């Protein structure tokens with residue numbers, strides 16, 4: 001069972017910092033003095049200490065944060081106008097830049113509701129009414145459907161439309177990377193190059209010689225090449 005605990009001051013400070021830094025976009029939240037509560041969600045663990053289920057999920061997929069607007073009854077009982085829940089297991093391991101990005105994402109979900117005339121709508125307690133902003137892009141894809149139906153699948157069509165915007169928001173630098181990707185698409189040329197490389201090393205090491213190639217600070221396993229006749 002997921003358990004909860006009020007976030008410490010550091011989270012509030014981070015949120016205030018974001019409102020200040022991006023005050024243009026957060027102006028309605030600032031001027032209406034909308035109150036946001038922050039709460040940590042903790043996943044339950046089994047006896048071995050393994051997580052039974054993620055603290056927060058959205059459509060069954062683990063989510064680092066979640067935002068909801070609080071109902072009138074909760075507001076009357078002294079709660080905020082909205083609530084941001086953060087996955088503490090994620091938060092504890094995440095660097096500050098990632099924490100800030102998630103916090104900014106969650107706060108961006110909050111919109112101050114206004115009348116057609118542009119007046120802030122308020123509840124019976126004279127607190128600003130908030131609503132949730134939808135994502136610009138929401139992705140729900142199955143790899144197998146993309147494979148079965150190719151360009152006719154929503155998966156491929158949505159992927160293409162994300163790229164049509166030049167990939168500038170979600171895939172910056174993609175065009176520069178394309179050249180490299182073209183190379184990866186040619187497995188036979190890579191294979192040939194690798195084989196040539198290994199043959200060359202084996203030859204220069206000679207029988208009995210060996211060399212270990214490793215990449216420091218990475219998960220790539222070291223590879224040992226022993227000298228001798230070309231394979």
Ligand SMILES: [Zn+2]
Pocket residue numbers: 105106109135
């Ligand atoms: Zn979201």
